[in-house]
Amino acid sequence: MTTFRSVGLIGRVHSDQTRRTAERLVHFLTESGVEVILLDSLAELVNQPDLVDQGDENYIGQHCDLAIVIGGDGSMLGAARSMVAHQVPVLGVNRGRLGFLTDIMPSEVEAKVGEVLEGKYITETRFLLDMSIIRDDRIIASGDALNDVVLHPGRHIRMIEFELYIDGQFVYSQSSDGLIVSTPTGSTAYALSGGGPLMYPSMDAIVLVPLNPHTLSSRPIVVNGDSQIKLIIGQEMTTSLNITCDGQASDLVKAGDEIHVTKKPTRLQLIHPSDHNYYETCRTKLGWGKHLTTDNT
Numbered sequence: 001m002t003t004f005r006s007v008g009l010i011g012r013v014h015s016d017q018t019r020r021t022a023e024r025l026v027h028f029l030t031e032s033g034v035e036v037i038l039l040d041s042l043a044e045l046v047n048q049p050d051l052v053d054q055g056d057e058n059y060i061g062q063h064c065d066l067a068i069v070i071g072g073d074g075s076m077l078g079a080a081r082s083m084v085a086h087q088v089p090v091l092g093v094n095r096g097r098l099g100f101l102t103d104i105m106p107s108e109v110e111a112k113v114g115e116v117l118e119g120k121y122i123t124e125t126r127f128l129l130d131m132s133i134i135r136d137d138r139i140i141a142s143g144d145a146l147n148d149v150v151l152h153p154g155r156h157i158r159m160i161e162f163e164l165y166i167d168g169q170f171v172y173s174q175s176s177d178g179l180i181v182s183t184p185t186g187s188t189a190y191a192l193s194g195g196g197p198l199m200y201p202s203m204d205a206i207v208l209v210p211l212n213p214h215t216l217s218s219r220p221i222v223v224n225g226d227s228q229i230k231l232i233i234g235q236e237m238t239t240s241l242n243i244t245c246d247g248q249a250s251d252l253v254k255a256g257d258e259i260h261v262t263k264k265p266t267r268l269q270l271i272h273p274s275d276h277n278y279y280e281t282c283r284t285k286l287g288w289g290k291h292l293t294t295d296n297t
Contacts (some may be wrong), residue, residue: 003119004033008060008080008088011070011095014044018095020126021070021106022046025093028104028110031115037064039162061086068113068273073189077246080146080268084128089269091116100188100285103272112273118275125267126185127225131245134258143245147186148270149261151231151253152211154242155190159214161234166227168242173234174218178209178241181229181261188282190247201278229261 007029013019022038026048029036036052039272043054053063060067068295069079070093077288083090088215092102092108104112115121131149132142153160160178164171182191187207191196196209197220210218223229233241237255244250253259253272282288 003117004034004066006037006064006066008059008064008067009035009042009070010039010057010067011042011075013042014071015095017229018070019123021095021109023048023092025068025070025113027053027115032114034117042070053061058086059081059123059130060111061088064088066091068093068117069102070095071102072099073101074248076101077146078128078248081128081246081272082142084144084264084266084268086265087269089123089271091121097166099109100281101185103281104277109266112128112183116271117293122254122272122274123275124201124270124272126270127183127204127267128264129181129206129227130262133259135250135254135255136255141243141251142249143249144242144264145186145245146183147189147246148180148182148191149259150178150190150211150244150247151259152242154240154250154252156239160241161236163232165225165230165232168230171221172218174210174213174215176213176218179211179221179231180207180209180284182207182209187283191220194220197204197222198282205262209234225263227262231261232261233257233261243281249271 023046037060039055040054063179067083067088067090069076076092093104094102128249129145129149132139153188159175161175163173180191180194184201184203187199191209194209196207207222209220240252240254
């Protein structure tokens with residue numbers, strides 16, 4: 001008896017390996033008696049039985065009780081932002097590079113997905129960030145992010161001046177290349193490159209990491225996950241800046257604009273194989289040292 005009766009397959013077919021993995025999954029899932037819905041852009045390139053349905057991510061969210069993403073972390077980020085609105089759990093098959101969010105290797109697709117269908121898996125929830133840009137007391141743009149919201153200069157190489165407020169309290173004014181506002185999920189991404197700390201995924205916290213601040217005393221700050229974060233762009237800024245969500249969706253901001261960042265009310269349900277271990281993932285992906293001896297106690 002399978003735990004999930006309808007599974008959506010999401011991915012960008014950028015290689016023959018990805019296409020072949022998608023075709024293997026279609027075959028395995030249909031043979032297992034599971035209804036399969038392919039993302040329409042994926043369906044155009046994958047050989048499939050006539051009985052397989054297709055649609056966009058919203059259609060998959062409305063009709064599936066599990067979404068399997070084939071690709072790298074970028075593909076997972078996009079799918080996560082779509083599936084969280086429908087409360088559809090997401091499972092990742094790694095066809096990218098690092099793959100912090102995509103646990104299953106292509107060589108073990110049938111075995112690991114089969115275990116998930118049998119109910120042998122770990123469920124984890126991750127929170128996303130809501131971002132809104134306020135200009136003249138009205139919202140002009142908004143977005144959400146599983147990894148991070150980043151203020152940066154875009155094409156212009158120059159210092160950014162802004163003020164930071166947390167829960168209505170002034171924290172500092174800063175001149176820098178920008179600021180990363182990251183979830184625990186995103187702490188292994190851009191925030192890590194910027195000198196931020198690793199945060200265990202289940203932590204209820206947000207980290208703010210300055211990008212090349214023009215002072216040696218400016219360091220990353222970890223705040224409560226329910227914090228209300230506000231950035232005000234300096235009035236002296238003469239060029240438009242960028243706010244980017246998960247490195248994908250980008251909006252322009254200018255002098256005097258406010259950027260508000262808060263925790264998203266709905267959480268993403270992430271599914272891992274039953275043998276998933278976060279620290280083992282870090283050791284593998286980040287090249288951490290392994291046991292010095294065979295005695296693990």
